[in-house]
Amino acid sequence: MITLPTIEFSPRLQKKNDKLYIFDEVRKKFLMLTPEEWVRQKFIHLLLQNYGYHLSLFQVEKQLQYHQKTKRTDILIWTNEAKPYFLIECKAESVALSEQVLFQALTYNAVQKANYVGITNGKEYAGYVFLEEEQRYEIIDSIPFF
Numbered sequence: 001m002i003t004l005p006t007i008e009f010s011p012r013l014q015k016k017n018d019k020l021y022i023f024d025e026v027r028k029k030f031l032m033l034t035p036e037e038w039v040r041q042k043f044i045h046l047l048l049q050n051y052g053y054h055l056s057l058f059q060v061e062k063q064l065q066y067h068q069k070t071k072r073t074d075i076l077i078w079t080n081e082a083k084p085y086f087l088i089e090c091k092a093e094s095v096a097l098s099e100q101v102l103f104q105a106l107t108y109n110a111v112q113k114a115n116y117v118g119i120t121n122g123k124e125y126a127g128y129v130f131l132e133e134e135q136r137y138e139i140i141d142s143i144p145f146f
Contacts, residue, residue: 001097001126002141007049009042026058035092039122040074043090052146053077057085064111073108077146084114086144091121102126106137116144 012023014030021030022041031037040060047053057080061072075088089105091097101119109117109130117137118127127144128137
């Protein structure tokens with residue numbers, strides 16, 4: 001697990017009916033500012049600014065079917081060849097990155113089949129790479145660059 005770097009993050013915010021909203025650059029709309037949404041938007045910004053990712057390759061809250069249940073991945077980044085590359089599960093800063101959080105991300109990735117999986121609470125990050133030949137995940141100590 002790594003501690004995420006402190007980044008400059010000044011999102012577009014809007015107040016409506018005593019509720020705060022944040023602009024999502026991926027979906028091009030304002031969303032209610034929940035603790036998890038704050039982490040998601042901050043992590044997207046980190047990837048765009050520091051790791052060479054392109055906004056056009058992001059998909060946020062992508063629906064998927066898992067055992068007749070509808071689930072949603074927090075962040076899914078695609079390759080230029082339209083293949084899943086990096087799946088990230090975001091939790092509020094108050095949520096510890098537990099085995100349960102990792103299991104959730106790996107469950108989603110059983111459907112998506114991205115090369116990399118990450119979990120974050122905005123303060124910490126844990127990353128994994130899928131080793132195709134060995135059919136297993138290995139811990140990595142950094143966020144993958146695009």
